[in-house]
Amino acid sequence: MGILEKISEIEKEIARTQKNKATEYHLGLLKAKLAKYRAQLLEPSKSSSSKGEGFDVMKSGDARVALIGFPSVGGAGPPLQRPAFSQSTFLSLMTSTASEAASYEFTTLTCIPGVIEYKGANIQLLDLPGIIEGAAQGKGRGRQVIAVARTADVVIMMLDATKGEVQRSLLEKELGSVGIRLNKHKPNIYFKPKKGGGISFNSTVTLTQCSEKLVQLILHEYKIFNAEVLFREDCSPDEFIDVIMGNRVYMPCLYVYNKIDQISMEEVDRLARKPDSVVISCGMKLNLDYLLEMLWEYLALTCIYTKKRGQRPDFTDAIILRKGASVEHVCHRIHRSLASQFKAPAPSTARSGWA
16 A cells, blocks of 8 residues: 555544544554654656756745645636636736746746835745646646745735635645644744663643653654653643654745625625735735735745944845844854954943943
């Protein structure tokens, strides 16, 4: 039985199994096996490593945003009534890059980069080929699309507002199956394999989803018999498996619902109030400015302006940094040697003259 067949069998068994106290250990083991097989599936095979198969793009600018959606996810209506507006159209609207758009699916067959210029920052926007269901198993060019998406700072998920929540759930499932966690934080679990001593398990909070026995069973599934485990929050078995795998990517995601000009105002209001969601219309160019504001917020970028001694600050040329950056990061952006020339500040009492 191949890996795909094993994954399919485990998924069916998980769906059949009723969730209760009696089956929590069985479900935990099934999820551990599923994650292990999926990791094996995504490992590049030697036979498929031919030149020209990938389409990764060199990272440039101040941040990278991946534009992900189903094929022709942004179409503005039937081809005979009006032209289609897809991810490619969105890229053309937001940047100066011309990406091919058409009424049929799979117009974009490679990764097309564009640059959004906003508040002095250059944000690289990647128009990735439309994902189809089963992309994580290698269908279409899904594996390549997902590999590029893992390098992004923010994901924009393009959704068709006329199709409800179907696309969103399918895309979240595809990205989740390859270790991309959207709008989630890394589980606060300390995990360290050891060479001996068995499994040391502790928790600083009351656990309602995991137990020591379940943790041991999951670790044994990965052939880990010696490790330190400390739960600092009430995490699920899936989150503990993520910690063991160690290759999960946690990134913010904006859910962008296109074609709001084709649905009722009540439905637009409902979608707009959903967390991490923005409603737009590429066809009528509605709400694109607000989308840029939200994107800036999710990228957590900040503008630093410099000034020469005795002169006014230069607001025409900003240094773009992520929030939380220090003065040392600013110095490195100006010149590598600048930080080493800084002197440590004197104690506050000495500066105030009270020393």
